[in-house]
Amino acid sequence: MLRYTLMRLGIFAGCLVVVWGAVYSGIFPRGFGASNGLWVLLLALVLSAPISWVVLRKERDRASVQIVTKVDRMKANLDANRSQEDVADDSARTQGQPS
Template identity: 75%
Template sequence: MLRYTLKRLGIFVGCLVVVWGLVYVGVFPRGLGDSNGMWIILLSLLLSAPISFVVLRKERDRASVQVVQRVDRMKADLEANRSQEDSVDEAARTQA
């Protein structure tokens, strides 16, 4: 999961550098007034999202498998705790 996050952050930073360079050169407009920094960040986000979606498909699938395994493990642990509580409750009722 951390690997996916770091790769996605790397793609964003790469887009940020490219967009900043293109704005600096004059290929992209500079924005309105003092909004230049916000313009560069928003444009970088807009460009990095579809790139991440396509490039990191396998990494995203691996991360989702890990999440599903964790959820399944937690469900199994909860079910084990419930059955344990039920058996203790049954034993207490039979003794009374």
């Protein structure tokens, strides 16, 4: 998961450098007044999203498999704890009843 996040940030940083260079060289238009920095950030974000979607498909699938296995393990642990609580509750009820 960390690898996917770092790769995504790397693609965004690359797009940011390219967009910054394109804006200051005049290829892309500049923002209005003092909004130029925000314009560069938003344009880099818009460009990096579809690039990340296509380029990082395998890494995203790998990260989702890791998440699914963690969730399944947590569900199994919760079910095991729940069954232990049921056994403890049942044994406490049978011990508390008079014979």
